Amino acid sequence: MKILSVTPRENYQLEIMTDNGKFGLFDVRPYLNAEAFIPLQNMTAFCRVENGGYFVEWECGADLSVDTIAAHWQPIVLAA
Numbered sequence: 001m002k003i004l005s006v007t008p009r010e011n012y013q014l015e016i017m018t019d020n021g022k023f024g025l026f027d028v029r030p031y032l033n034a035e036a037f038i039p040l041q042n043m044t045a046f047c048r049v050e051n052g053g054y055f056v057e058w059e060c061g062a063d064l065s066v067d068t069i070a071a072h073w074q075p076i077v078l079a080a
Helices: 035-041 066-072
Strands: 003-009 013-018 023-027 055-057 063-065
Touching (some): 013 066
Antiparallel strands (some): 055 063
């Protein structure tokens, strides 16, 4: 699975669409107290998320793999 798009949302969630047509929300809040993610408690820094295809990353060095995202996201079914 490859990430096609990532969009930061309120409450430290990422809206993610993948190349296999899946769409969902990933909640970053459980990670925000981990050392690498502490800078992301600032919403401006959080919103600077970059799509690496098989991961998402931030300038501070924090990243999340597509495997982590797929294991913990909330899928959203898009209406046809």
